[in-house]
């Protein structure tokens with residue numbers, strides 16, 4: 001299963017980003033493998049409607065879950081409609097650590 | 112003659128000036144007041160009104176799930192993030208983010224998008240007293256397209272010979288929309304450092320648009336007056352100063368108009384209008 005972590009930088013050692021729509025990077029991990037890929041968020045500094053467009057990036061990359069700090073109303077609607085589960089993580093840490101916590105089942109799904 | 116009353120920020124008494132000016136002029140002629148502060152219209156508080164309303168609508172896309180192939184083109188085209196294309200058609204549409212640019216409809220290769228009108232606000236018309244016609248633009252809660260409602264309010268105003276517009280505070284798009292086509296702009300400010308900062312911004316907008324303007328300083332105090340110096344440096348006439356005064360504050364706090372209860376102000380406002388509109392404009 002593909003999970004997306006919002007990130008301040010392009011690598012797993014970068015810090016997780018708490019904002020969803022304005023995250024500079026999205027890092028996608030496969031829970032079954034070791035590989036990951038980073039996608040730069042072209043809307044990170046957009047003026048408006050960044051949430052649904054960021055959600056589109058996740059949908060296009062086949063994510064089934066996202067770990068982030070905050071999701072705005074419109075993005076929430078888009079993620080829900082696309083069937084992507086949302087997990088909130090609010091302590092600062094690296095992307096790698098966030099993914100590990102997700103894999104270990106330490107995060108609870110936002111409902 | 113279109114006169115717009117604007118200010119760099121809220122709470123300077125902009126609406127008050129518009130209302131007092133309209134009241135003072137209504138002795139002599141019919142005045143059309145247009146409330147362009149569509150996110151928070153409040154001119155009607157000075158002129159309680161009944162009246163009637165017409166809706167303001169905007170075209171938005173409607174998706175045909177049977178034709179949509181989920182290609183994703185519409186979401187790519189939308190600069191406002193109003194569309195998210197899911198695995199299953201139809202795409203998800205966020206109507207409050209849509210700016211009605213029509214781009215999605217034009218770009219859909221399947222012809223799966225057509226437009227329908229959606230209400231985003233209304234225009235209220237009333238005749239609260241002799242010689243005053245009030246047109247208020249009202250943007251519905253949560254909507255973004257203030258300029259569209261402003262444009263609608265202004266179009267109903269048509270070419271009335273004596274039109275006074277109340278702009279929204281600030282200097283963003285809605286203010287520019289309201290200012291377009293104005294013959295004169297009255298900038299309302301206060302004699303404080305904040306007032307000065309916001310006045311400078313508003314002045315730069317009128318300068319950009321090429322609209323002659325002048326300043327009314329509300330809650331004027333001699334001690335703390337940097338505004339007059341600023342006006343001098345920018346060659347902006349100070350049209351009137353309204354002192355910080357108990358009686359004035361009392362009238363205003365109870366929703367009254369100083370040009371109604373204080374004849375001196377009625378004259379001042381009427382005189383201000385004739386100077387502003389006289390040939391050659393206000394002498395600087």
Ligand code: SF4
Pocket residue numbers: 174178179180181182183184185186196200202218219220221222223224
């Ligand atoms: S562009 Fe047309 S066909 Fe493609 S996803 Fe949008 S509505 Fe569907």
Ligand code: SF4
Pocket residue numbers: 171172188189190191192193194208209210211212213214215216
């Ligand atoms: S009309 Fe323009 S703003 Fe509205 S959804 Fe279509 S592309 Fe986006």
